Amino acid sequence: MTLEYSKAVPFNGRGARALDVARSAFVGQSFEIVASSDYELRVKGPGISSTRENPLKGVSEAAFIVRPDSIEVKALLGGAEKMKRFLRLFPLCLFLFFMIVFGILAWSIPDLRHPWIFLIPALALSPWLFLSPLIARSIENRTRQAVDTLLSNMMLMGRDG
Numbered sequence: 001m002t003l004e005y006s007k008a009v010p011f012n013g014r015g016a017r018a019l020d021v022a023r024s025a026f027v028g029q030s031f032e033i034v035a036s037s038d039y040e041l042r043v044k045g046p047g048i049s050s051t052r053e054n055p056l057k058g059v060s061e062a063a064f065i066v067r068p069d070s071i072e073v074k075a076l077l078g079g080a081e082k083m084k085r086f087l088r089l090f091p092l093c094l095f096l097f098f099m100i101v102f103g104i105l106a107w108s109i110p111d112l113r114h115p116w117i118f119l120i121p122a123l124a125l126s127p128w129l130f131l132s133p134l135i136a137r138s139i140e141n142r143t144r145q146a147v148d149t150l151l152s153n154m155m156l157m158g159r160d161g
Contacts, residue, residue: 002060003077005144008070011155015039015066018158022064025150029054039066048079051139056150058083058143064154071158073151080143084136091128095121 011018016038023036026043035042041064048057060078064071098121106112 003081003140004075005077005147006072006074007148007151008072009151009155010069011066011071011158012069013155013159015071015158018066018071018154019064021154021157022150025056025153026062029056034061040064045079048083048139051083051135055139055142055146058139059147062147066158071151071154073147075147077140077143080140083139087132087136087139091125091132094128095125098125 019036019038019041022041022043023033026041026045027033030046031043032046033041034044041062043059043062045057045060045062047060048055058077058080060076062073062075064073099118102112102117102121106114106117
């Protein structure tokens with residue numbers, strides 16, 4: 001399941017100029033232009049691999065369509081979804097790794113053969129139970145906000161006058 005996002009805003013202006021704003025924003029972030037005309041722009045994203053990257057990279061595919069009275073955007077937030085999935089699996093995999101390491105240490109060093117030794121990785125990773133969902137939600141919200149900001153910029157730069 002990929003997150004979907006769509007929005008339409010009223011627009012009276014030059015569609016080609018508005019789409020140029022989106023085109024330059026996406027090209028600057030290494031997106032592939034799939035289709036481009038004076039009334040439509042379709043792009044495919046490279047994906048996001050870090051929370052420090054431009055949140056626009058959370059978009060995996062997007063279509064901007066300029067109609068006579070509005071600009072419509074439909075986007076798949078596949079990059080944001082991929083990061084959310086990673087943030088759900090990362091703490092679990094790290095916990096399993098540390099449990100194996102501490103298990104090997106407890107098996108090979110007799111002084112470490114106490115049940116409480118396994119609390120160390122559990123306690124060290126417990127903040128991720130709260131941080132992962134917060135960071136994942138933040139990535140999704142930042143991606144949606146980036147698309148909204150781009151849409152606002154398109155409206156402003158494309159208006160007549």
